[in-house]
Amino acid sequence: MxxxxxxxxxxxxxxxxxxxxxxxxxxxxxxxxxxxxxxxxFPGKAQMFQALITEGLQKITETIRSEIDRDRSLREQIETVIRLNVDLYLEYSELAHIFFNEISNGIEEEALLAVRKERSAYIQFIADILVEAGIPPEEGPLAAAGFLSMMNGLCSYYLSRSNEVKREQIDRLLYASVTAVLSPT
Amino acid sequence: MxxxxxxxxxxxxxxxxxxxxxxxxxxxxxxxxxxxxxxxxFPGKAQMFQALITEGLQKITETIRSEIDRDRSLREQIETVIRLNVDLYLEYSELAHIFFNEISNGIEEEALLAVRKERSAYIQFIADILVEAGIPPEEGPLAAAGFLSMMNGLCSYYLSRSNEVKREQIDRLLYASVTAVLSPT
Amino acid sequence: MxxxxxxxxxxxxxxxxxxxxxxxxxxxxxxxxxxxxxxxxFPGKAQMFQALITEGLQKITETIRSEIDRDRSLREQIETVIRLNVDLYLEYSELAHIFFNEISNGIEEEALLAVRKERSAYIQFIADILVEAGIPPEEGPLAAAGFLSMMNGLCSYYLSRSNEVKREQIDRLLYASVTAVLSPT
Amino acid sequence: MxxxxxxxxxxxxxxxxxxxxxxxxxxxxxxxxxxxxxxxxFPGKAQMFQALITEGLQKITETIRSEIDRDRSLREQIETVIRLNVDLYLEYSELAHIFFNEISNGIEEEALLAVRKERSAYIQFIADILVEAGIPPEEGPLAAAGFLSMMNGLCSYYLSRSNEVKREQIDRLLYASVTAVLSPT
DNA sequence: TATGAATGAGGGTTCATTCAT
DNA sequence: TATGAATGAACCCTCATTCAT
CATH class of the missing domain: 1.10.10.60 (Homeodomain-like)
Structure with missing residues (x-):
């Protein structure tokens, strides 16, 4: 089709x-x-974009969910979430970038709202995992938003300076940040 | 004029x-x-944007540098950097957002490179502070990029959900992340 | 079907x-x-419109003809023609409007000609009635065209300002105009 | 310019x-x-059309007003109004046709309203003349709308069948109609 | 007799940029 | 130093029509 x-x-x-x-x-x-x-x-460009995001995210969340289920320890789960997110970001970097950031520009209002909702849902999806891992529930979404943005920034930096940075560093920094938030001093 | x-x-x-x-x-x-x-x-829109960024960042770096100098402890310095960055972001949110993220769109190549250079310089500026604070030098820029992106995401989230989130949470999460990176387990 | x-x-x-x-x-x-x-x-939009007009007019002319036959006096006949035309216009206003006026726009040439022919035939149909009522034969079509257009305008005005105008006024004005033409000073 | x-x-x-x-x-x-x-x-096609109508009508109403002033008798005034309107119609037939009829199609709402207002004003302008000539005030606008539409139809017919119809017939039919309305039986 | 996915020419509009003054 | 009328490439979208099934 x-x-x-x-x-x-x-x-x-x-x-x-x-x-x-x-x-x-x-x-x-x-x-x-x-x-x-x-x-x-599609009714228009914005709605096409919206469909693309919605359908893409569905697959992604399903993938993450099923991969997490296989893990036993908390540590493994967090590492899996990080790894999968980074993988996806590096593969569809620009699209992910748009999804996380560029939304607010010239997209038609209704579709924009739909995409934002999608994004909120994804943040909540990550937040739920973090809460299960020990973060206070009222801080989950904020922490998830911070985590995703940080990932975004690290990956962007990595893509533009891949000679100076190793992929492992990204995962490690993210892991450190997440665990820091999990057990605040 | x-x-x-x-x-x-x-x-x-x-x-x-x-x-x-x-x-x-x-x-x-x-x-x-x-x-x-x-x-x-200005030769064009892109160059106007570039000038705006360049001149704005100059003021910002100067401000941060002078404010840091007054602080004594390491902790105070980090807190100041966080506070000032968050303040600036919340005041010029969209502009900061563009500066950190949206650069890749339809901006003229040359100006785009110039703005990217500014951004690299700012990341380096933050990196230097982090290195002074104890982070390994080869990891400074990446950590700074991560820090700024995380701030970006947290502030964005805060601006769109100010009723659910308190400003202090942003600073606290950032502080936790930074210190986690400073002394990795 | x-x-x-x-x-x-x-x-x-x-x-x-x-x-x-x-x-x-x-x-x-x-x-x-x-x-x-x-x-x-239908071969296309224009031909569909044409069929619609042709078949609609057939019914209309038959209706008018049969209704007129029942009337005795000249006055009654004219009043019936006026009444039926106004009735039809008010029911299918936009369609009638198109039929009388809007034809010249983006309709395919051939269908346009066919519709114009229908319109001429209808004008002639009204003209015949007027001639029977006493108007000079060589002036019949022009007078009929004038009559129909006037009806068109009066009904349009009535539809947009139904609070200021009464339906009877339309019939009365039309009747006055027609009789004025029938017996010129 | x-x-x-x-x-x-x-x-x-x-x-x-x-x-x-x-x-x-x-x-x-x-x-x-x-x-x-x-x-x-112009902001768009519709507003261009609107400007065209507005500015054109201004000239027209001024012309008619000044020409009428020179006439003495009522009869002359009416004849002048008829003559000038017919002249204008025949010169700018399609434009006049649009002005009187085609308005309702795909024109942007706001501009459409403006043009309709213009048309109402012109109808009122003609109505005022008719009232001065003896028509009951509450019937003026309707009569004017009828008059203009009739003129529209007669001229259209004339333009498409100029060999069968003489220009004088138009004026005469219009004059007869108007006077019939002025002094109803 | 009926379907509906696919087409592509054509339309209105936006906007960064140029240039004569 | 500043203006603003004029430009034209690029863009998103509409819709009557075609055709394989």
């Missing part, structure tokens, strides 16, 4: 050039369909 | 609506000058 | 939103058929 | 092809300016 081709093409293009730099023409070209086809499947 | 009026107007508008949502017309209107005047003082 | 459902749906939609504001999607939706079905029954 | 060139070009194009059939590209081409220039002078 061309809907999938479009979603995938859009993910590629957004991840490569960002939301605004990617034109509908380019997405159509990349997907190998006519421009009008985009509008047959 | 018009130049200052423009810089200030641009800072206000960018901070209010973001880089792309702010048009040159709006900046001219806000500054109370004609559109052409913008191009008399 | 689908064809009828489509014609009726189209009449409703055109009457509600006008020819151009009504999309083929909307007609299909209103008719409860798939979009492709429209093109199974 | 190019604003005038644009208004004139738009009047020509709208008058030739109607509002919807005329694209902004065509107007720009006809005016000899770049497309963007249209948007420098």
């Amino acid at each position: 061309s809907r999938n081709k479009i979603i995938e093409a859009a993910a590629r293009m957004f991840s490569r050039s960002g939301y605004h730099r990617t034109s509908m023409d380019e997405i159509a070209l990349e997907a190998g369909v006519a421009k009008g086809t985009l509008y047959y499947h | 018009s130049r200052n009026k423009i810089i200030e107007a641009a800072a206000r508008m960018f901070s209010r609506s973001g880089y792309h949502r702010t048009s040159m017309d709006e900046i001219a209107l806000e500054a109370g000058v004609a559109k052409g005047t913008l191009y008399y003082h | 689908s064809r009828n459902k489509i014609i009726e749906a189209a009449a409703r939609m055109f009457s509600r939103s006008g020819y151009h504001r009504t999309s083929m999607d909307e007609i299909a939706l209103e008719a409860g058929v798939a979009k492709g079905t429209l093109y199974y029954h | 190019s604003r005038n060139k644009i208004i004139e070009a738009a009047a020509r194009m709208f008058s030739r092809s109607g509002y919807h059939r005329t694209s902004m590209d065509e107007i720009a081409l006809e005016a000899g300016v770049a497309k963007g220039t249209l948007y420098y002078h």
Whole structure:
């Protein structure tokens, strides 16, 4: 079906050039369909982006959840969450970047709200894991937001200076931060 | 002089609506000058943004440096760095957001590089403080990048949910993270 | 049969939103058929409009003719023509409006000509009645065109200002105009 | 100034092809300016149309008013109003047609209201003249609307069948109608 | 007889930038 | 030093129509 081709093409293009730099023409070209086809499947650019985020996050949360279940110790669980998030970020860096940060720009209001909701849900998803790991419940979402942003920043830095930084450092710094928050002095 | 009026107007508008949502017309209107005047003082929008960032950061680094000098203990210095950064972020949130994240969009290459350089310099500036505070030198920049991003995320979250979160929590979480990195287990 | 459902749906939609504001999607939706079905029954939008007009007018002229036959006096006949025309206009205002005026827009040439022909025929139909009522034959069509347009304008005005105008005024003004033309000073 | 060139070009194009059939590209081409220039002078197509109508009507009402003042008898005044309106209609037929009828289509709400207001004002302007000539005040606007629509229809018919109809017939029919309304039986 | 996914030409609009004054 | 009219490439979106099933 061309809907999938479009979603995938859009993910590629957004991840490569960002939301605004990617034109509908380019997405159509990349997907190998006519421009009008985009509008047959999605009401507009913003809603396409929204669908892409929603459907992507669903897969991601499912993956993380199932991987965590296999782990025994708390430490392993946290390490898995970190590892999977970093993996995903490094693979879809630009898209993840948009998801975490760039949202507020020129996206249509309704779709923007939907994406924000998606983001809140993901933050809550991470927060729940942190709470289970021992963080005070009322601080969970904030800590999760901080964790994800930090990851975002570390990965960005890593991608632009991969010669100076090793991948392990990212995981280690994140792990240190998280455990610091878990058992505050 | 018009130049200052423009810089200030641009800072206000960018901070209010973001880089792309702010048009040159709006900046001219806000500054109370004609559109052409913008191009008399700056080669283009990107360069105006760059000037704004450069000049703003100069003031900021100076402020932080002088405030730190007054502190005695290491702990006080770190707390000051955190406090000042959070203060600035909360005041110029959107602008800070752009500075830390949104850079990759549709900004002209050359100016983009210049802004990235500024950002690297600021990260290095924070890194130097962290190194002085005990972090291994080769990890300074990455840790600083992580710290700034985390602050970014925490403040964003705080701004959108100020009823659920207290300002103190931000500082505390940041402090915990930083110290965790300073003395890894 | 689908064809009828489509014609009726189209009449409703055109009457509600006008020819151009009504999309083929909307007609299909209103008719409860798939979009492709429209093109199974009609070569295109314009031809659908044309069919709608042709078939509608046939019913209308038959109605008027049979109603007139029952009347005895000239005065009654004229009053009946006026009353029926106004009734129809007020019921299918937008459609009637299109029929009388809006034809010249973006309708395909051939269908446009067909609709114009229908309109001429209807004008001639009214003209014949007027001639029978005493108007000079060479002036019949022009007078009929004037009569129909006037009705059009009066009804439009009435529909937009129904609180200021009474339905009877329309009929009265039309009657006065017609009789003035019948027996010029 | 190019604003005038644009208004004139738009009047020509709208008058030739109607509002919807005329694209902004065509107007720009006809005016000899770049497309963007249209948007420098007008917020959009609808507002351009609105400006065109407003400014045109101003000239027209002024012309009619000054010409009427020279006439002595009531009869002359009415004849003048008829003559000038018909003249104008025949010169800018399509534009006048749009002004009187096509308004309701795909024009932006706000501009649409403005044009409707303009039309109401013009109807009132004609109504005032009719009232002065003896028509009951509460019937003035309706009669004026009827008069203008009739003129519209007669002129349209004349333009499409100029070989069958003489210009004088239009004026005569209109005069007969008006006087019939002035002194109802 | 009916479907609906796919098309692509065409339309209105935005906006950073230029330049004569 | 400053202006603002003019530009035009780029963009998002609409919609009548086609066609394989």
